[in-house]
Amino acid sequence: MQTNRPLILVTNDDSVEAPGFHHLIESVKEFADVIGVAPAEPQSGQSSAISVNKPLFITEVKYFSTPQTPIFKVNGTPVDCVKLAMHAIVPRRPDLILSGINHGSNSAVNVIYSGTMGAVLEGCLIGIPSIGFSMLDHSWAADLNGTTLTIKKITGAVLQHGLPAGICLNVNIPAGCTPEGIKVTRSAKGCWNKEYAEYTTPEGRQYYWLTGYFDNVEPTNSETDEYWLSRGWATVVPTAADMTAHDCISGIKTLLQLSD
Amino acid sequence: MQTNRPLILVTNDDSVEAPGFHHLIESVKEFADVIGVAPAEPQSGQSSAISVNKPLFITEVKYFSTPQTPIFKVNGTPVDCVKLAMHAIVPRRPDLILSGINHGSNSAVNVIYSGTMGAVLEGCLIGIPSIGFSMLDHSWAADLNGTTLTIKKITGAVLQHGLPAGICLNVNIPAGCTPEGIKVTRSAKGCWNKEYAEYTTPEGRQYYWLTGYFDNVEPTNSETDEYWLSRGWATVVPTAADMTAHDCISGIKTLLQLSD
Numbered sequence: 001m002q003t004n005r006p007l008i009l010v011t012n013d014d015s016v017e018a019p020g021f022h023h024l025i026e027s028v029k030e031f032a033d034v035i036g037v038a039p040a041e042p043q044s045g046q047s048s049a050i051s052v053n054k055p056l057f058i059t060e061v062k063y064f065s066t067p068q069t070p071i072f073k074v075n076g077t078p079v080d081c082v083k084l085a086m087h088a089i090v091p092r093r094p095d096l097i098l099s100g101i102n103h104g105s106n107s108a109v110n111v112i113y114s115g116t117m118g119a120v121l122e123g124c125l126i127g128i129p130s131i132g133f134s135m136l137d138h139s140w141a142a143d144l145n146g147t148t149l150t151i152k153k154i155t156g157a158v159l160q161h162g163l164p165a166g167i168c169l170n171v172n173i174p175a176g177c178t179p180e181g182i183k184v185t186r187s188a189k190g191c192w193n194k195e196y197a198e199y200t201t202p203e204g205r206q207y208y209w210l211t212g213y214f215d216n217v218e219p220t221n222s223e224t225d226e227y228w229l230s231r232g233w234a235t236v237v238p239t240a241a242d243m244t245a246h247d248c249i250s251g252i253k254t255l256l257q258l259s260d
Numbered sequence: 261m262q263t264n265r266p267l268i269l270v271t272n273d274d275s276v277e278a279p280g281f282h283h284l285i286e287s288v289k290e291f292a293d294v295i296g297v298a299p300a301e302p303q304s305g306q307s308s309a310i311s312v313n314k315p316l317f318i319t320e321v322k323y324f325s326t327p328q329t330p331i332f333k334v335n336g337t338p339v340d341c342v343k344l345a346m347h348a349i350v351p352r353r354p355d356l357i358l359s360g361i362n363h364g365s366n367s368a369v370n371v372i373y374s375g376t377m378g379a380v381l382e383g384c385l386i387g388i389p390s391i392g393f394s395m396l397d398h399s400w401a402a403d404l405n406g407t408t409l410t411i412k413k414i415t416g417a418v419l420q421h422g423l424p425a426g427i428c429l430n431v432n433i434p435a436g437c438t439p440e441g442i443k444v445t446r447s448a449k450g451c452w453n454k455e456y457a458e459y460t461t462p463e464g465r466q467y468y469w470l471t472g473y474f475d476n477v478e479p480t481n482s483e484t485d486e487y488w489l490s491r492g493w494a495t496v497v498p499t500a501a502d503m504t505a506h507d508c509i510s511g512i513k514t515l516l517q518l519s520d
Contacts, residue, residue: 042313044312044313045309045310045311045312046307046309047306047307047308047309047310047378048307048308048372048373049305049306049307049309049373050305050307050373050470051305051470052304052305052470053302053304053470054469055459055467055468055469056456056467056468056469056470057465057466057467057468058466058468079373080470083452083455083456083470084456084468086455087455087456087468088456088468109385109501111503112308112381112385112501112503113308113309113310113339118307121372125369125372125451126451127451153516154516157515157516157517158515161515163512163515164505164508164511166449166505167505167508167512169512181518182516182518183518184509184510184512184513184516184518185509186502186504186506186509187502187503187504189426189502191385191386191387192343195343195346195347196316196343196344196347196348198348199315205317206317206318207315207316207317208315208316208317208318208344208347208348209314209315209316210310210311210312210313210316210340210343236512236516237504238504238505238508238509238511238512239503239504239505240503240504240505240508241369241372242446242447242449243371243372243447243499243500243503244446244447244497244498244499244500245424245426245427245498245499245500246446248424248427248498248500249444249445249446249498250444251424251498252423252427252429252444252496252498253444255417255418255421255423256413256414256417256442256444256496257417258441258442258443258444
């Protein structure tokens, strides 16, 4: 690896084998030295989960690794990957942490459950500009070429200008097309419905498997990430690592009938 | 169960066997019918993780369950517990979702990793007032009696007045004392350091185990949750389920050099 270029740490939640991870690495190599550290197994829906009680191993993945772009896997979550990369893998502090390209949307409320964004929030907490990229197609066979220009534009700008303290970016990109452009917007509000399929074991015991569909509860003309994605735009949602609802502190004080 | 009283769903992340879970249930029985649905195994650090690819089973825990207060376990995460309770367990929509009492702090940045708060955020996303309670002692042998008045006061007020849409509460309670009182405040900023202990397997392979210490990076007189907890107060942090940094949308647009 060169040492006079910026350094980008790339991770994801779909595992080190996911095409989106390698497409993201290829897309940003022109800007910086790149190190990839990804989960050994798929970690979709792992949010900011950390492995609190198990041994973590780092394995260089010879099949993908090159001297210029070393690639490692960790038997943990996306946040584990970032933490352990910082502790034991990167040769210097990264200038940028990227996560993705996730195979599937992380728009709207899904940011809460997203392992992709878990890694990004971790980067943000340790003070490194961090961006998550997701494409709206779950298939690993999906054509990722339409994402490249969006990734380059956003990565280049953030490498140059940084991000405000405590803020990371959640980028979603429509599937199967070159986006109309990029909109900076907010997460759509909504929730999941009909969340479980029900089955019965051979022994007659009932079990449940997560499924369901997302209900966007926004008015149809609200300009959210869902709104712009459905119109073919890539979306960028500035995302705060501090979840304090600062505007509500005074109201909650009143509600709890506290005097000061 | 009676049907003319409010209904409270109680969950946690330390598992159905944790003393904090049962202390929380006992503390709020006077207000409402209570159903407990907790993870079968400890889920600390599971954040808002969901089980996307495994069968989930619901088991009534006869040892704890009574006709008045049925207790179930689910082989999943705290968020799985809330989702599956809503899908298949509760006889009517709960008026309140409580999570805890967590054995250990969920102050400051730790809300991001907290399984306790994962369940609370899930309740908030589905529009039910939700509160997480944590006590600053990891020991399951800790005396929990000092938490009772704080739990009753906050639960009673929220049952009566509800919470603003999209806002839940993260309550932390000092260990081993009756708190001085309750402060509504914000999360302290900080980060974890020296995060891994290093070991070697009998075969000579290196592995890593999560540990570390939390660095509060706030000025010493900043009135955060850490500040008040260290002075013997219980803290309430209003927490937003929407992580959009609304104030930054315009700035990020400029940073990315987007025209509208």
